[in-house]
Amino acid sequence: MYRYDPYDQKIVNERVAQFRDQTRRYLAGELTDEEFRPLRLQNGLYIQRHAPMLRVAVPYGLLSSTQVRKMAHIARTYDKGYAHITTRQNVQFNWPELKLVPEILAELATVEMHAIQTSGACIRNITSDPFAGVAGDELIDPRPWGEILRQWSTFHPEFAFLPRKFKIAINGAREDRAVIQCHDIGLELKRDAAGEIGFRVLVGGGMGRTPVIGAEISAFVPWQHIITYCEAILRVYNRYGRRDNLYKARIKILVKALGIDEFRRQVEEEWVFGKNGPNTLTEAEVARVAGHFTTPAYESLPADDAGYVSQRAANPAFAAWTRRNVLAHKVPGYAVVVVSLKDPSRAPGDVTDVQLDLVADWADTYSFGEIRATHEQNLVLADVKQSELFALWEKARAANLATPTFGLLTDIICCPGGDFCSLANAKSIPIANAIQARFDDLDYLYDIGDIELNISGCMNSCGHHHVGHIGVLGVDKNGEEWYQVSLGGSQGNHTSIGKVIGRSFAAAEMPDVVSKIINVYLAQRQDGERFIETVRRTGLDPFKLGVYGEAAVKERKQNA
Amino acid sequence: MPKIIKNGQLIDDEARILILDESQAPEELTLAAGPVFVPFAVWQAHSGQLSGRADLGVWLDSHEDVAELVPDLGSIAAIAINFPKFTDGRAYSAAALLRTRYGFKGEIRAIGDVLRDQFFFMQRCGFDAIQPKVGKYSDAQLEEALASLKDFSAPYQAAVDQPEPLFRRAQRAA
């Protein structure tokens, strides 16, 4: 993975010093709340319900075991013994003390980590495919490009005060695993007819209050020009994006208002000036960065390890875990392991200091010392030998990190919601836990199969509810917490925004509502159809009927 | 006398920023002598007689397009760009455009809600003069704030102050 050279280290060290001084001036009353706000946000520091929350950047989701041990140390020393993996592959600490944050940042800097631009109206942490480098369907490794763009966007002087946050995601495989269609800029690595690398560029996607799927602004930007092209997009946005209304300030609103063709015209007009300028990438720089993402020293192994085959046959619990949480690796004899953070007794995405230390140890023992964070709020060990899966599973199971539900109904994406977040309309974690408790029968979950259930505590959509096959959104009705349900959302190559099925529900109703939805699916499903495919085929009507009953649906239709 | 930052140093500066109130029509204004920045509307109304005055600058608000000044750049000594709020980042693009696209060599001054924690970005985008609001900082505080111009010693990306990105400036170890 990428290791800092003295330049990278210096920038991060200088950031720590800068923020230390800013915090000192704030605490001394020299900076007002309003003046300090964007400064702390651009360091990932929110003031939320109970305490500040610190969001630490995990560029393109990649971590070393050393970094994970440092996270464990921070959770133990400055927090309540746990951390949270976010839907943008970052790590959050929920309880640090404001005056200690400079100390935390100094500790992070010693392991090449920081909290730069993890919040605020600037270019945020760049996310990518958690299976980069090991997935069979990968065309081009996105990680070097993620690092190149990380460096370019870090403290970009022109784009530190954009109209609103700006999120970039990169994918380099056949299947999109980075939600690129719902980002301000979505980049798809590809090759042109001559075999040259470049990017298909999407712009103006996003979730939040107004969910929008990104539009293609360019079918192919050659790699040399990707920085200048992004700069052209950002300059047009910085100058003309709306600043009068927070809810209309994202680039998606500008793109909608102008239309993609006019927006493209303005970007191309701007690009004429930057293209071929000094920010044009060089082969030497790309080679330097790519040189950090080397192929590990894989052994040559048989495609199917005999021991692994017999362990699966002998142990149904192990077999169940391998069926869901172990994925194919492009190298024979190796596997990709999803370390589940969806133990039903914890908030989705939460991980304790002890667990973090263990995962770091396993990474060293089994997976070349690297860990990935996924936007679905799990961890990944990407390079495990099949012959070692059983040993790893036994350890993970003992640590409650082997919930065998990856990609199933209870592998819920969930924002912190009302338990932590001051913007929330409703709590989200208890809803997730209640659904997990209802669906605790593994055979039943396996029968239901691949499905994504995503929960956000408010319209800001931090829990990606718009793209959940089942989306749950916390809404406020006269000061009470209610939940609106949508169906048919989807991430990946067939990204779509879910549609609301009808009136919202009280928290206590939610497990029943999900049960009813699942029952409709099981009754309607045709052979081998996944949940989302059934919803697409049948539309929402049978689900409305199943959830609200015939009388209610009729009444609604009459009133409509 | 009020102090501003010019090319990284504190200097005395007595230029006024002329702000029209609702009742003042730019056409009818008569300008007193002495260093001053006039609003773009005043410049447009009087450019013939103001043109070439060495103690006179033009100020733009963050929503005004720098491109409109381009025909006059040769006869303007200084341009100020207003930050109505420090979180309004349009002025960064405006300054960068003036320097890189339009080749403006005169002073570009940051005015309005100008705070020390943004000095570094301002300087990188081509502002060579920085004028916090009167009373925002004491002289001693402003002296101290000069340190913010040096927050980062080797930035990654190309900008006005450093037209080559780090990957072209430095031999970085693989």
Ligand code: HEM
């Ligand atoms: C105190 C905690 C948090 C606050 C105050 C907060 C605030 C917000 C706001 C205001 C938005 C909407 C932005 C917009 O539409 O322009 C948003 C979007 C988002 N947040 Fe959060 N958030 C918090 C925690 C989180 C966490 C923990 C995660 C990950 C689990 C997260 C991930 C996201 C994502 C993925 C989006 C959607 C981005 C998009 O609209 O494209 N946030 N957040």
Ligand code: SF4
């Ligand atoms: S979706 Fe709403 S409730 Fe949930 S974390 Fe985001 S802002 Fe908070």
